[in-house]
Amino acid sequence: MNAGVYRARRAQLRAAVDGGAILILGNNDAPKNYVDNAYPFRQDSHFLYYAGISETGMAALIAPDGRDTLYGRPHDPDDLVWHGPRPHVGDHAAAGGFAEHRAVAELGPDLRELAGAGVRVHYLPPYRAERRFQLAELLGGDPRAVDGGVSAELVRAVCAQRLIKSRDEVAEIEDALAVTAEMYRVAMGAARPGRAEYEVAGLMQARALELGRREAFTPIVTVRGEVLHNHSCDNTLADGDLMLVDSGAESPLFYASDITRTFPVNGRFSDRQRRIYEIVLAAQMAVINAASPAHDNKQMHLLAARTIAGGLTDLGLMKGNPDDAVAAGAHALFFPHGIGHMMGLDVHDMEDLGDIVGYPEGEQRSSQFGLGFLRMTRQLEPGFVITVEPGIYFIPALIDQWRAENRHAEFIDYDAIEGYKGFGGIRIEDDLLITADGARVLGPGIPKTIDEVEAACRDSND
Numbered sequence: 432m433n434a435g436v437y438r439a440r441r442a443q444l445r446a447a448v449d450g451g452a453i454l455i456l457g458n459n460d461a462p463k464n465y466v467d468n469a470y471p472f473r474q475d476s477h478f479l480y481y482a483g484i485s486e487t488g489m490a491a492l493i494a495p496d497g498r499d500t501l502y503g504r505p506h507d508p509d510d511l512v513w514h515g516p517r518p519h520v521g522d523h524a525a526a527g528g529f530a531e532h533r534a535v536a537e538l539g540p541d542l543r544e545l546a547g548a549g550v551r552v553h554y555l556p557p558y559r560a561e562r563r564f565q566l567a568e569l570l571g572g573d574p575r576a577v578d579g580g581v582s583a584e585l586v587r588a589v590c591a592q593r594l595i596k597s598r599d600e601v602a603e604i605e606d607a608l609a610v611t612a613e614m615y616r617v618a619m620g621a622a623r624p625g626r627a628e629y630e631v632a633g634l635m636q637a638r639a640l641e642l643g644r645r646e647a648f649t650p651i652v653t654v655r656g657e658v659l660h661n662h663s664c665d666n667t668l669a670d671g672d673l674m675l676v677d678s679g680a681e682s683p684l685f686y687a688s689d690i691t692r693t694f695p696v697n698g699r700f701s702d703r704q705r706r707i708y709e710i711v712l713a714a715q716m717a718v719i720n721a722a723s724p725a726h727d728n729k730q731m732h733l734l735a736a737r738t739i740a741g742g743l744t745d746l747g748l749m750k751g752n753p754d755d756a757v758a759a760g761a762h763a764l765f766f767p768h769g770i771g772h773m774m775g776l777d778v779h780d781m782e783d784l785g786d787i788v789g790y791p792e793g794e795q796r797s798s799q800f801g802l803g804f805l806r807m808t809r810q811l812e813p814g815f816v817i818t819v820e821p822g823i824y825f826i827p828a829l830i831d832q833w834r835a836e837n838r839h840a841e842f843i844d845y846d847a848i849e850g851y852k853g854f855g856g857i858r859i860e861d862d863l864l865i866t867a868d869g870a871r872v873l874g875p876g877i878p879k880t881i882d883e884v885e886a887a888c889r890d891s892n893d
């Protein structure tokens with residue numbers, strides 16, 4: 432994006448924070464096992480939003496007088512040998528629309544000078560331990576006091592601004608989704624009995640890399656879909672298994688995409704898999720069709736939950752009135768997580784800022800199992816990008832535990848679900864833009880109906 436975009440974003444932020452200077456720190460390399468062997472660098476998302484520069488050792492200072500300064504590492508002659516020529520801090524400053532640029536070594540003295548003149552320095556909550564020490568050193572204080580000094584005003588202002596996605600940001604997300612669609616085409620074609628989960632994961636990652644992209648988060652590629660955040664992929668795919676893949680590529684400007692598809696390893700859903708799949712798909716489509724600024728996201732969650740409870744009641748796995756079952760929380764045995772979350776530069780957008788992103792101020796998370804995992808209850812607004820990701824899972828240990836407690840026995844037929852242990856899980860996830868009067872599924876179509884998924888599974892890659 433051009434320099435004017437970043438300048439305008441900073442001006443809007445400055446206007447939303449009443450006085451003081453605003454410090455947005457970039458990320459440094461994060462060591463894996465020693466300093467020079469680092470994790471792949473990922474810039475801080477707030478820094479990307481307000482400065483647009485993906486490089487280590489930088490900071491942006493948004494001054495009350497409107498003269499913004501970019502801080503960066505000056506050139507070290509050795510860098511030329513190890514890292515090759517790279518842009519000067521001044522070049523970055525011009526690209527980001529900064530009036531001033533200085534060596535990062537000047538940041539501490541500059542901040543202490545501001546503090547000495549009685550100017551408050553607003554900063555965001557640190558999510559890396561190293562950042563706490565950096566802030567303490569820069570501002571002259573105790574690392575243990577850093578969290579207490581976070582600016583609630585700045586958190587509110589950044590959140591309000593980043594929640595609403597511009598046309599250019601939506602285009603970035605759709606660009607990421609085009610790559611993600613390719614990754615799913617590969618995955619559905621590659622899955623077959625005898626292959627390992629890691630082979631499918633590797634082929635998906637290879638497709639992203641071939642297209643010059645990285646994954647936006649550690650993917651889930653598993654036939655044990657009932658383990659919600661299953662990051663191991665050592666299982667061998669077997670005839671009759673369902674494979675659940677939750678993955679997404681990053682855009683050129685580091686926006687995320689987040690898609691889940693569940694497909695049969697042998698290319699054809701069994702009747703039982705088909706029936707459960709149709710319920711999950713119905714829940715997802717109900718939310719996609721209903722989502723608009725007229726609703727809040729808790730309503731969307733409960734709509735999905737009622738659709739799931741209704742479907743499972745028709746199947747004979749649940750019983751009684753589905754609405755009452757959802758009010759009691761009985762559906763959470765099968766659908767224990769939330770319907771979705773904000774998405775943008777972060778896959779869970781701004782989760783580092785806390786529940787202020789998804790919850791109206793003062794509203795606490797529910798204490799009910801399942802509903803408490805919902806990351807967002809907010810009223811939907813035009814420009815929000817959210818995920819819609821209902822699922823049905825058969826988690827043997829949870830079924831046993833609830834059955835032993837006779838929990839919600841008036842709504843759950845425990846005898847009927849006994850035979851579903853080993854079924855795994857089904858989740859279907861898309862990314863949704865809220866518009867003035869409805870919502871639009873972002874990106875190119877990725878096979879989702881039973882016919883589409885089975886056809887994509889038949890398209891072998893080799």
Ligand SMILES: [Mn+2]
Nearest residue numbers: 689818820860
């Ligand atoms: Mn998601």
